[in-house]
Amino acid sequence: xxxxxxxxxxxxxxxxxxxxxxxxxxxxxxxxxxxxxxxxxxxxxxxxxxxxxxxxxxxxxxxxxxxxxxxxxxxxxxxxxxxxxxxxxxxxxxxxxxxxxxxxxxxxxxxxxxxxxxxxxxxxxxxxxxxxxxxxxxxxxxxxxxxxxxxxxxxxxxxxxxxxxxxxxxxxxxxxxxxxxxxxxxxxxxxxxxxxxxxxxxxxxxxxxxxxxxxxxxxxxxxxxxxxxxxxxxxxxxxxxxxxxxxxxxxxxxxxxxxxxxxxxxxxxxxxxxxxxxxxxxxxxxxxxxxxxxxxxxxxxxxxxxxxxxxxxxxxxxxxxxxxxxxxxxxxxxxxxxxxxxxxxxxxxxxxxxxxxxxxxxxxxxxxxxxxxxxxxxxxxxxxxxxxxxxxxxxxxxxxxxxxxxxxxxxxxxxxxxxxxxxxxxxxxxxxxxxxxxxxxxxxxxxxxxxxxxxxxxxxxxxxxxxxxxxxxxxxxxxxxxxxxxxxxxxxxxxxxxxxxxxxxxxxxxxxxxxxxxxxxxxxxxxxxxxxxxxxxxxxxxxxxxxxxxxxxxxxxxxx
Numbered sequence: 001x002x003x004x005x006x007x008x009x010x011x012x013x014x015x016x017x018x019x020x021x022x023x024x025x026x027x028x029x030x031x032x033x034x035x036x037x038x039x040x041x042x043x044x045x046x047x048x049x050x051x052x053x054x055x056x057x058x059x060x061x062x063x064x065x066x067x068x069x070x071x072x073x074x075x076x077x078x079x080x081x082x083x084x085x086x087x088x089x090x091x092x093x094x095x096x097x098x099x100x101x102x103x104x105x106x107x108x109x110x111x112x113x114x115x116x117x118x119x120x121x122x123x124x125x126x127x128x129x130x131x132x133x134x135x136x137x138x139x140x141x142x143x144x145x146x147x148x149x150x151x152x153x154x155x156x157x158x159x160x161x162x163x164x165x166x167x168x169x170x171x172x173x174x175x176x177x178x179x180x181x182x183x184x185x186x187x188x189x190x191x192x193x194x195x196x197x198x199x200x201x202x203x204x205x206x207x208x209x210x211x212x213x214x215x216x217x218x219x220x221x222x223x224x225x226x227x228x229x230x231x232x233x234x235x236x237x238x239x240x241x242x243x244x245x246x247x248x249x250x251x252x253x254x255x256x257x258x259x260x261x262x263x264x265x266x267x268x269x270x271x272x273x274x275x276x277x278x279x280x281x282x283x284x285x286x287x288x289x290x291x292x293x294x295x296x297x298x299x300x301x302x303x304x305x306x307x308x309x310x311x312x313x314x315x316x317x318x319x320x321x322x323x324x325x326x327x328x329x330x331x332x333x334x335x336x337x338x339x340x341x342x343x344x345x346x347x348x349x350x351x352x353x354x355x356x357x358x359x360x361x362x363x364x365x366x367x368x369x370x371x372x373x374x375x376x377x378x379x380x381x382x383x384x385x386x387x388x389x390x391x392x393x394x395x396x397x398x399x400x401x402x403x404x405x406x407x408x409x410x411x412x413x414x415x416x417x418x419x420x421x422x423x424x425x426x427x428x429x430x431x432x433x434x435x436x437x438x439x440x441x442x443x444x445x446x447x448x449x450x451x452x453x454x455x456x457x458x459x460x461x462x463x464x465x466x467x468x469x470x471x472x473x474x475x476x477x478x479x480x481x482x483x484x485x486x487x488x489x490x491x492x493x494x495x496x497x498x499x500x501x502x503x504x505x506x507x508x509x510x511x512x513x514x515x516x517x518x519x520x521x522x523x524x525x526x527x528x529x530x531x532x533x534x535x536x537x538x539x540x541x542x543x544x545x546x547x548x549x550x551x552x553x554x555x556x557x558x559x560x
Contacts, residue, residue, distance in 0.1 A: 004029050066207050147435065147447040149482045152467075155206050157182055157475030159195045165471025167221040168460040172229050175462040177202050177210060178469060180477055183218035183237055185265070198222065198234070200246065203479075212250045215242050220265045226327075227277035231294070235266025241282050243294045253294075260299045262286050268323025273330055281325075283335055287317025289345070303352075306335060306343060310353035318343070324380070326372040332357075334380060336367030342382055344393060358396045362389055369414045375421035375494060379501055383414035388426050388436075392505050395512070401504040404436065405443060413458050419465035420489055421497040427456035433470055435486060439496060446486065451478050 005028055078087045085092050100106055155178075157163060163182040171177040179200045184191075196218040199209035213219070217236035225231035232244045239262030242255040262284035272279040272291075279301075281291040291302035307316045322336030335343040340363035349355040365385035373379040378393045382400075386407045389400035409430040417423035422439040423446075431452040434445040451470050458471035465487035468480045 069205055069207060071205065145483055145485050147483055147486055149433075149435070149447060149449050149468075149480045149486075151451075151478050152481050153203065153206050153479040155180070155201055155477040155479070158199070158209065159193075159197070159475075161191055161193045161195065162475045163194070163218070164457055164473050165475050165477050166457055167219070168458050168469045168471055168477065169222055169224050169232075170460060170462055170469070172224055172226045175464075175467070176204075178477075179213075179222050179224060179232055180471065181219040181222045181234065182475055183220050185220070185237075200232075201477075211246055213244055213252075214250050215252060216240060216255060220267055221269055223269050223271060225271050225277060227271070227273070231277075233269050233271060233280055233294075235262075235269045235282055235284075237265045239263055239266060239284060239286070241266065241269065241280075241290075241292055241297065243280075243297075254297050256292065256297045257299070262288060262290065264319065267321050268335075270323055270325040270333070272325070273327045281333075283320035283323040285319030285321060285338060287314055287319055289320065289323075289335065302347075304345065304355055305352060306337065306356070307353075308341070308343065308356060308359055310356060312352050321366045322368060322370045322382075324370045324372060326374075326377050328377045329372070334370045334372070336370040336382060336384070338366045340364055340367060340384060342367060342370055342380075342391070358393070360391055360400075362391075362399050363387075365410075368412050371415050373416055373421060374418050376498065376501060381414055381416060381424055383411045383426055386411060388414050388424070390438075390501075390504075392501065395505055395508055399508065401501065401508045402438065402442065404445075410455075412455060415459055415461055417465045417487065418461055418463055419487055421494050422500070423465075423486060425459050425461065425468060427459045427470060429455040431456055431472070433459065433468070433480070435482065437486070439493065439500065447482075449480070451480070452476060 081087050081093070082096070085096050087093060157165070159182075163184045165180050166183050166185065167181040169179045169181075171179070177200055179198070181198045182195075183198075184194060196215060198213045198215070198219045200211040200213065202210040213222075213232070213234070215234060215236055217238035217240060219234045219242075220237055222232055222234040225233065230246045232246060234242045234244070236242060238258070240256050240258060241261060242252045244250070245253050262282065264284045264286040266282050266284045268283040270281055271277070272281065276295075278294045279291065280294065281289060281302075283289045287306050289304040289306065290300040292300055305312050305314055306318045306320060307313050308318060309316050318337040318339050318341065320335045321338050322334075324334040324336075326332075331346055331348045333345050333347070335345060337343065340361065342360040342363075343356055344358040344360070345355050346357045347355060349357070360382075363382065363384035367382050367384040369381075369383040371381050373381070380391055380393075382389050382391065386409075388404045388411055390402040391400050395401070404426070407428060409428040409432070412427050412429055414424060414426040417425070420437070423435065423437045426434045426436065426445075428434065431450060431454055433449045433451050433456060435447040435449075437446045440446060452472045452474075454472040454474045454476070456470050456472055458469075460469050461467070462469075466481060466484075468482065469477055470480065471477045
């Protein structure tokens, strides 16, 4: 090979730093084409090349306006009577009916039609057209499905100035409607045009509210009456209790006087299963639980001060931030407080201090939600600070029997699944919904779904466990449909869940007994040792010497 370029440098210049500078281009080697070399190459045949036959697409977005849908109906009235018979006159109609029934044609037609109806009834009794022959195979297919959820409806606050969707309550009649409480919980929120209305939404027509509730102050919470579907109870930001009869419109039927109401926002209201269906109670951060009867709301029928020192002093009371009542335990209810404790109360006790039965401590911040398990009422779920915890009333003085991991964002609400005993839902301040199934995963949620960029303040499940409603800080309520595997109870699932709760309760009891034994031994050891009074100056001198010795050791380590 012929050398085309030779580079020479003195030995003394080896290792010198390079100094680059701009320089015009220079041709150092030029190899002209040689046609005689073409005979040495073999042409390639065939030549493969790729091309795209499909058209090039582009992404476009169009913001269309909502179509306003109106519901219209036709009123059918009674007809078919002769002209001389007034349908509203019962005497004329009964007389004409008797005349027709005495005719021979009427008898013959009834006998003819009766044989046809009898034939159809016998067919229905012979064959069950709704019978499922392969029910087990369908269940096996559903079990293999991965957990998933999808958004089916999005409901927005119709006001220009957006507020928080603080509470969701489903209509007791097949969950056909949904009541949403809208309120701004920001301290001294002075935005203009801040509405105090809340709404009832019909899921068949989610574009406009079915009924507008107009309270005296914004609603923090509300609840349907399971006994009388037309009654809605609400707790206001100014402490008043309001109730509506939806048949009479959006104005309140009655409300409590301000002087006898709560002094702080009402964070929980519950209906009581009484004979009349008119009794209820409420809890607020002013430290009181008040009982009411909507037939006479001039003053509360009963009062409980949440003073865990049992001195019945309002100045020592803990603020109620969550309230729960289960009809299966009619005399007991749970109160979650701002201080992180959960109070189990018994209304049947004689004196107010005795009504505070037990106290559960474990959360580092306010308890935003507390709910009993629908299958095991003694087991309840609490949501606060960065965790969700599961407790049992069988262990009164212990910590929670189970808990989720510590999350980075705050947990703001939670609820149990009404159809699966080990499934519950939690919402976080980063807009994420977590679905937990403690029978399968206890360290990670079975499904974590990003619902919104805003914090999720409320979550409620329909009675079938299939549809979830999540309310955000900006007043948007998203309805999510979860996969069948998360809302269908499997065989022996209730038994397995009961065994799991009992096992964890026994484990917690053993740990509690060991902790007590250790405390007793430490106390006995402290009594056995003679009490020595240490001089404060000696303690300070020793701490000072230890501190400077650590500093010197660290300096020597860094010097080395």
